Amino acid sequence: MGTVHIKDEARIGSEAKVKLQPSTYLQKLYQSGTPDLGWMDNMAEWGVRAKPGNLGLRLKDIQIGTYGQIPDQGGEHRSMAPRGAVIPEGLPSLGFTLNEKAEVWADNAAELYEEAVARQWSSARDIPWSELKPLPDDLERAMCQLCTFLTEVEFIAADAPTRWMSQMNQDFFEVKMFLATQAMDEARHMDVFRKRALANGGGLGTASVLSELSLKRIFDAPSFSAQTGRLHLLGEGFVLTMFRQGEFIAPCRVDQEIFRRCMQDESRHVGYGTMHLRAQLKANPGVAEEIHEQLDDAERILLETFSIPESVEPMAILMGGGVKNFDKGMDLQGQLWRRIVHEYLQRCDSAGLDRRPRCILPTDFSKLVEAPPDAVVS
């Protein structure tokens, strides 16, 4: 019958355990030769014609008619049937548990998805690795330890939210698509920092118990929004500033390119998190306390992370330009600490979370060595 040769065709199905009765429809079709075509009259909204904009046909261009209506509650069928399609009876539920729009939504999710797709880059192609030159030993060791830290922590922003992604109602597919790009970004970050550590005569340094504790708490967050507060608002916001520092401290153009490109990716993630929390807090103000509790703990772990040499010293050495300028590096790090705290609180403001009275991050880096009288030792 066909021209495609299939190996051992006669044996196919000879030991099958399941027997399937041919459908009534197929029997009728083969007998009469007349197609049914009833589905042609069953289109959700026929006649829609999305028009591409100046940057092509983007998601925002197809938000038209009923297709552009994002429901406050995701479809009760809990299946992957596309939003806007005709929904037949009997769809098996995939058991989505995040079915309220406010639990996942951000108004910029579609925009950030398109931007992420357009601004992807390749660590192999776009980083000028051939320009990497040997660095003084202290700078290379510091850069390798920093890259070890970043290799260790970056992929949490793929692993953690994608656990929730599979729980999100498919009607909020824009959010899922954005989170998929975030996972891809984090894969690239893990990839590029690992490559950098191994590319210039150094190698990986020491992993961190405190970093792992921080990752575990993100992993164990009790809700997606709680995780978003912890991950996007504080964690990724902090790493975003580190990437900016990385661009600043880069001893060569290779490192500068790496950090700058990662910075661009990370700011999309922070943008999603801020907007999601804004939407969630507006719809459900009571969630604020849950997010505050997450941030109470996350800020504490961040401070503890900044209490060990592997975290403090590489950045100070890179900022100062070597061990010999360690004090200068610490001064610069202190200036940047203020920026980290400032931008974090600004993002909290933007999300609609009044964090200032409850924040335990000191605005002065030197205060990290001053324990308050009622400090809790954890």
Added chain:
Amino acid sequence: MPSFPEPAWFLALGRLMEAEGALFQRLGFAETRFAVRVVPDEGSDGGETLVGLVIDGYRLTDAKLLDRLETFDPDFVICARRSVWDRMLSEIAETGRPSLRHTLSSLALMGEEMWLESTDQLREDKFYRYNQTLQELLNLASHMPAR
């Protein structure tokens, strides 16, 4: 020839941006309206200059002098003294890009020589989201007289 920071100078950069289409398409599109504030050096005459700029995709579509920021509603404003801008443009003219610690991002990070202004951190973050595009746009000044 227009000179920095006249709007015509930025529009000339915009034409170079379109000519370098492949570079900017590889970086990905950017959508932002922002402003450049040139603050006079201490002791020099004259007031500050404020230029509003719009990047739409892969094109610089608008550049104009601003009297007031509010009417333009920028995502962020990049501010620096005239001498800092001149130093950056001079380095770009010499090597095609600013030196490592004189990039837009590095200078804005330290916040002393260059600083950002914005009404909302989310909008300010566009400076970081599109940073490579912004820097490459300025780097095109290597093909133009700086002043």
